[in-house]
Amino acid sequence: MAYLGIDLGTSSVKIIAMDESGKVIGSVSKEYPVYYPQPGWAEQNPEDWWTATRDGIRELLYKTGLTGEKVQGIGLSGQMHGMVLLDENQQVLMPALLWCDQRTQAECDHIMKTLGRERLSEYTGNKALTGFTAPKVLWVKKHHPDIHARIRHILLPKDYIRLKLTGEFATDVSDASGTLFFDVARRQWSAEMIDFLTIKPSSLPACYESYEPTGGITSQAAAATGLKTGTMVVGGGGDQAAGAVGTGAVNTGTVSLALGTSGVVFACQEQYSVDPENRLHSFCHANGKWHVMGVMLSAASCLKWWVKEICQSGSDAGYDRLLNEAANVPAATGGLVFLPYLMGERTPHSDPYARGSFVGLNMTHGRGHMTRAIMEGVGFGLKDSFEIIRAQAIPVQAVRVSGGGARSRLWRQILADILGMRVDLIGAVEGPAYGAAILAAVGARQFANVEEACAAFIKVTDGVDPQPASLAPYQAMYQVYQGLYGTMKETFKTISML
Structure with missing residues (x-):
């Protein structure tokens, strides 16, 4: 039996197979581009992530000789803070804004000025930074109100891969912590920040602990990757929390x-x-x-x-x-x-x-x-x-x-x-x-x-x-x-x- 670990990085996705003794028996890396349309901006196409992940899983199974039946579970990790916006048909509304995107300083200033650092820290445990997800939501509302009105789902990068694999809208507590609309102390979405950002609670994914099962591989994903239908996918973690587990x-x-x-x-x-x-x-x-x-x-x-x-x-x-x-x-x-x-x-x-x-x-x-x-x-x-x-x-x-x-x-x-x-x-x-x-x-x-x-x-x-x-x-x-x-x-x- 084996487990897969999928890490959706900024420049590439890395996928490993680990046996039950903890030995890594194979790995594959697939690159994709980052786009810099203006100085300080950084974007990616979520479909590039899925194409690389899908092809990488299939290649890894071939290289290692594993069949889908031998994969007992899958864990996800990835770049934090990025914003993926989907419409009611689960279609991507705009390029994903990444953790290193710096365009949202005005939105950060607005959050800090309106709420104050102490209240924001009380709600989320953090202060507003340009890389976080919340100011990105405000930036879209200000600069692309037409897109903002069509938002039905807000996902983090690795959780878009989860959606493609399982059909489930879910995330984990470590990755959610970097959105600036998560109550870190209570390990749940922050009602105060959801209200402040005028986010519909229904647009946010269900939140799990990193080791909890969040769904199984769909028949469509199984056909695309070579995995077995129903294979468990756990919550996983933001890249730093998962990396800390890995060390x-x-x-x-x-x-x-x-x-x-x-x-x-x-x-x-x-x-x-x-x-x-x-x-x-x-x-x-x-x-x-x-x-x-x-x-x-x-x-x-x-x-x-x-x-x-x-x-x-x-x-x-x-x-x-x-x-x-x-x-x-x-x-x-x-x-x-x-x-x-x-x-x-x-x-x-x-x-x-x-x-x-x-x-x-x-x-x-x-x-x-x-x-x-x-x-x-x-x-x-x-x-x-x-x-x-x-x-x-x-x-x-x-x-x-x-x-x-x-x-x-x-x-x-x-x-x-x-x-x-x-x-x-x-x-x-x-x-x-x-x-x-x-x-x-x-x-x-x-x-x-x-x-x-x-x-x-x-x-x-x-x-x-x-x-x-x-x-x-x-x-x-x-x-x-x-x-x-x-x-x-x-x-x-x-x-x-x-």
Whole structure:
């Protein structure tokens, strides 16, 4: 028997098959485009997601030799906050607005001004940010009232795939937490926010815990994918909650650090709590608990941008050459700092106008210095979230890193040195897709709970300890990094308006 984990990412869908021992027996990835019709906008076509997922499932079954009858359950994960709008015939009304779309600052300002930060935090546990779903709804109401009037269903990205697989309108508590119309403390839709946004309650999907069954594969989906009709699909989770399950960050003290397109620091909590300044997100976790999370919008994507767009070296050999150059540069890169705000920033600054910058360039710096400065700048951005978590008296006893950037041992060493903590890598590197498969195993009652499943499946396979000689240089450079945003904030806004 096997379980499938489907992770609907920003650039591709990843689908894995996991056997009952937790071993990944096959994986498939299918890419699809992101559209940027205006600066700061980011959209996708939900039909592209379904085409890639449908074809990917069929290919995975063929590659692994699995039949649909052998798949016992399916878990879903995916990019959070995106907005999919459907009409009464379940047809997509407009392109999906993504988590990294920055067009809704005016709507965020309206929410914050009208409700106030304290009331909004009381209702949702969070403040209004441009990536969240609620301001997107208001943006459509203002700019496309004809489309707004035709809305019958509002879904998150992964839940559009659920609809295509099962015919059910459903979501899970972890992904719903990122909409800004979910009552995180009570794990249900927020009546106050639904009223404020003038959303029809009937347009929102039923909400489940991440390990609960939400429906079965329809005959149409079975014919399209090769799966068996009736195969269970569980609630799943937002990519960060599912990724935390995939790294075993399901107990207090173990912190998940996701070094992917975005950068995320994720700490599980037994009880619900909120950062008084709302710098961290407070969301439901996929294991029935809660978590706090700090998010930087551009992490490994900064290095990808540098390697592919600037250095024109997008091959594996090109990456290796640039990383080798960076490895030959000492810690703190000779006074060069990179601010990783290529898509604006969320934690701790919540500023869509922030821009990426090199500060401190001089004639002694070469390409290796700049490559390393990017990796270090991302590390400093992640450290911002760690510092806030520690200030909330949340224990940080172990750090587990995942995501594409985690494949670089140099980057893991830089993180360990900046954080002053050992950084561990686990055996499974599939991240959210693996976590989604684990949730399916719990839903099939192979395990009593998520913690039991993680204890059985997840093992630390490698780790790097901080190098004592690097701690002081990084601490000094971090102080410089922290001061730069405040110095440049107004300049960033002026530049963005030109």
